[in-house]
């Protein structure tokens with residue numbers, strides 16, 4: 012399935028503030044990949060939110076398990092003149108000074124961001140089912156005795172990360188790269204951002220090093236890497252999107268969704284999922300903590316929330332830690 016992201020080529024750098032605006036033309040080569048989405052047979056809604064205007068659906072594409080996420084995107088200010096000029100209007104009701112309408116904008120101003128995971132595993136399906144969550148306080152020893160063995164036993168695939176680092180996927184979406192093997196990284200838009208508006212800007216910096224799993228792996232030896240990501244990541248975002256460092260939240264997740272070190276850059280104006288205190292660790296705090304104590308993240312307790320159906324939660328429970 013072709014999302015709007017992979018359809019649009021990256022805008023030239025000279026035009027810093029321009030974002031992806033046109034996702035219309037997608038004939039020919041994309042047709043085959045898109046047809047798989049039209050073959051999607053929805054089976055059940057895993058989760059939906061009227062407030063977030065999205066729906067997560069489990070179903071099948073050609074007999075393969077699939078999860079499809081549909082999301083209405085924010086209305087872009089620069090499309091307002093066209094919306095009012097070209098939409099068809101149907102009056103719903105009029106009362107005193109108040110009236111409501113059904114407005115139908117032309118199709119290119121009325122897109123639904125679509126994400127497809129196919130073939131989807133049981134884990135993907137579970138991930139989007141609503142679940143009760145519990146807070147864990149993980150000591151350094153808990154990490155070594157419970158969490159690390161769990162992570163190692165799971166062989167979570169980070170193939171998609173290696174594809175990005177090796178330019179086998181999303182190469183045209185890379186915003187900045189420092190190719191250095193020790194302090195280098197690739198900066199690109201996260202899946203969650205369709206790049207149509209700056210309001211929900213979301214980029215990730217993925218490090219070239221493959222020996223760093225998470226925050227827990229970091230020592231003062233990694234300070235040059237972390238400082239490099241902060242400095243060059245912020246600079247690249249300022250250059251490409253005209254968004255200054257004071258408008259960005261730069262942080263690591265613990266637990267992360269994937270165990271290959273990466274840093275999140277999100278718009279301060281956007282309450283990104285996972286930016287709460289039980290998951291987000293500001294990069295600047297991480298740097299200062301490591302400056303003060305090289306083994307800070309080896310020894311300190313870290314809190315995080317786990318879903319009731321998370322296998323890691325079961326391991327903490329079995330160890331009598333919950």
Ligand code: DD3
Pocket residue numbers: 126128135171181199200201202203215268269
């Ligand atoms: C993921 C965490 C992972 C579902 C979904 C996303 N940004 C990604 C593959 C390519 C990407 C990401 C897992 C997976 Cl929707 C399950 O995220 C990705 N490419 N977050 C980018 N740019």
